[in-house]
Structures are given as C-alpha cells and as structure tokens.
Amino acid sequence: MKPRTEMPHGADIDMRVWQGRTDPEPDSDRWHQRVRPLDADAMPGAVLVGFASDAGVARNQGRTGAAAGPTAIRRALAPLAWHRRGPVHDAGDVSCEGDALEAAQDALAARLAPLLEAGHLPIVLGGGHEVAYASWSGLARHLEAREARPRIGIINFDAHFDLRDPAHVRSSGTPFAQIAEQCQQRGWPFRYACLGVSRAANTRALFARAESLDVLVREDRDIDARRLDALQRDLARFIARCDHVYLTIDLDVLPAAEAPGVSAPAARGVSLALLEPLLEAIRDSGKLRLADLAELNPDYDLDARTAKAAARLVHLLTLNG
Ligand SMILES: N=CN[C@@H](CCC(=O)O)C(=O)O
Numbered sequence: 001m002k003p004r005t006e007m008p009h010g011a012d013i014d015m016r017v018w019q020g021r022t023d024p025e026p027d028s029d030r031w032h033q034r035v036r037p038l039d040a041d042a043m044p045g046a047v048l049v050g051f052a053s054d055a056g057v058a059r060n061q062g063r064t065g066a067a068a069g070p071t072a073i074r075r076a077l078a079p080l081a082w083h084r085r086g087p088v089h090d091a092g093d094v095s096c097e098g099d100a101l102e103a104a105q106d107a108l109a110a111r112l113a114p115l116l117e118a119g120h121l122p123i124v125l126g127g128g129h130e131v132a133y134a135s136w137s138g139l140a141r142h143l144e145a146r147e148a149r150p151r152i153g154i155i156n157f158d159a160h161f162d163l164r165d166p167a168h169v170r171s172s173g174t175p176f177a178q179i180a181e182q183c184q185q186r187g188w189p190f191r192y193a194c195l196g197v198s199r200a201a202n203t204r205a206l207f208a209r210a211e212s213l214d215v216l217v218r219e220d221r222d223i224d225a226r227r228l229d230a231l232q233r234d235l236a237r238f239i240a241r242c243d244h245v246y247l248t249i250d251l252d253v254l255p256a257a258e259a260p261g262v263s264a265p266a267a268r269g270v271s272l273a274l275l276e277p278l279l280e281a282i283r284d285s286g287k288l289r290l291a292d293l294a295e296l297n298p299d300y301d302l303d304a305r306t307a308k309a310a311a312r313l314v315h316l317l318t319l320n321g
Pocket residue numbers: 060061062129160161162164172173174201263264
C-alpha cells in the first residue's frame with residue numbers, strides 16, 4: 001500500500017491522544033486543550049507531523065520500534081503547560097508501510113512543502129533518523145521554486161554522523177550523505193553541523209567523510225558548560241552563512257539515563273541542560289524553518305523518559321511564538 005500523499009485535515013486527524021488533566025483555575029491550559037487538527041485555512045503556527053517509520057532503523061540493523069514514536073511524543077506533550085500565544089496544529093501522521101521507505105519519505109516531503117508554503121513551522125515527530133532525508137526534501141521542494149541556490153544549514157544534534165555511504169543501503173544511518181548527494185546534483189551548498197558526536201560510535205571512515213564534506217563537528221566531550229559560550233559563537237557563525245536552518249535532533253545525543261528509549265543509547269551523550277541553550281539560540285535565530293526529532297523507541301523507554309525529553313524539546317522550540 002502506498003502512503004497517502006494528500007493532506008488530511010480537520011475530522012480526518014485522530015485527536016484522541018490529546019487528553020489530560022484539566023485545571024479549574026483560569027489561565028491553566030495545557031497542550032491537550034490547545035492543539036487543533038490542521039485545517040486548510042489554519043493561522044500560521046507550529047504544525048506537528050508524525051513520521052511513523054522504523055524501516056530505516058531496520059535497514060541499519062538497529063532495534064525497531066520508532067514507528068510508535070509520534071504517538072508517544074504527542075502523549076507526553078498533551079499534559080504540558082501551555083505558554084504560547086500562537087497556535088499549534090496537528091497534521092496527523094505519514095506512515096511507512098513495511099520496507100517502502102522511499103515512498104514514505106516522498107510522502108512526508110510532499111506533506112511538508114505546502115505547510116512551509118503556508119508559513120507554518122513544521123515539527124516532525126519521528127520515526128527513525130531516516131526522517132531527516134524526508135524533512136530536508138520537503139524544505140528543498142519548498143525552496144527550489146523560490147531560490148536558485150538556497151543556502152540551507154543543517155544542524156544535527158546526534159551521537160552519530162549518519163553519513164554512511166547510501167550506495168550500500170539507504171537507512172537511518174545515511175540521510176545526510178543522501179542530502180549531500182542531492183546538494184551536489186543541484187549545485188547547492190551542503191552546510192552540515194553535527195553536534196554531540198561520539199568518537200567511539202563513529203568509524204574513521206565516517207570522520208573522514210565528515211571532514212571531506214567540511215562538516216562542523218563537535219564531539220560529545222567538547223560540549224560542556226565551560227565551552228558553551230564558544231560553542232554558541234561557532235553556531236552563530238554557522239547560522240550566519242545560511243539563509244534557512246533545518247534543525248534535526250536525534251534523541252540518542254542525550255545520555256542513556258536521560259534517553260534510554262532509542263535504538264542506539266549513548267554511554268556519554270550531551271545532557272538536556274547543555275542542549276537547551278543551544279536550541280534556544282537556533283530557535284531565536286529567525287532562520288529556523290523546520291525541525292524534527294528522531295529515534296524515539298517507546299519499547300525501551302523507561303518511565304517514558306525519552307518521550308518526556310522529546311516533548312520538553314518541542315515545548316522549548318515553540319516557546320517563542
Ligand atoms: N541513525 C543512526 N544510527 C547509528 C546507529 C549506530 C548503532 O546501531 O550502533 C549509525 O548508523 O551510526
């Protein structure tokens with residue numbers, strides 16, 4: 001079965017997950033009381049789109065289960081306190097049927113482009129990190145009609161480069177190499193920052209590929225409180241060289257204790273406390289067009305810790321609107 005490519009809206013979107021406590025006091029709303037199903041004439045705001053896929057993780061020999069990620073993140077978002085002025089819409093899920101990953105990626109890209117066209121900030125809830133190729137493709141589809149050579153900066157918080165050679169298999173381990181190929185074919189610059197990389201979890205070949213692609217690399221051990229200001233400056237310089245930012249967060253960048261529910265937990269990782277100020281700077285850059293969160297696997301998620309971390313990050317990314 002092919003994934004549906006037309007945009008579901010209104011009554012087609014399953015809103016049953018948006019439930020939680022309701023406080024009797026005024027001004028006490030939570031997300032479940034404010035999130036609305038996306039309508040064709042919706043006011044520009046943040047739009048949640050699920051990518052229910054772990055086909056890329058399966059192809060990458062990881063532990064599957066990330067297809068249930070979008071629902072788990074929505075469930076963790078539902079009770080969070082509402083502090084926004086602007087709207088949040090739920091646009092439903094794009095689902096990958098079996099191993100039909102490329103069709104699902106194409107369907108997500110087709111779903112995202114009109115959202116960007118309408119001035120929304122899409123936040124994609126993965127799904128394995130194969131979501132990144134689909135997210136970027138949606139942004140590319142939107143920009144190619146407007147700009148000859150869009151300067152897209154990709155900022156990936158991840159323990160892994162995900163720059164494996166796609167000639168072998170296209171998976172959750174290849175999205176940024178696939179994007180680099182696309183950029184080369186189109187004559188677009190490839191600007192990629194990968195922050196939180198574990199030297200122990202990435203081979204020499206991957207470090208060499210990152211170097212040949214001029215990737216801005218900061219290892220997990222480089223990200224500490226003392227070096228945060230310098231890192232903020234590096235990030236600001238990276239963003240200054242781009243017109244559009246695509247932010248992608250692989251939840252396995254967090255320490256395993258903060259994010260046990262992922263395919264490949266990080267022995268060290270970068271804590272939420274360090275991640276958040278960096279994300280705030282990206283959010284407030286004025287260039288953030290699209291974000292996604294990847295690799296949540298509820299099967300391994302002790303106390304829903306990873307889903308709660310993901311929900312907190314969505315909350316943070318949407319706090320300025
Ligand atoms: N999404 C990416 N995943 C990692 C998986 C590493 C692992 O399974 O140990 C990668 O391909 O490098």
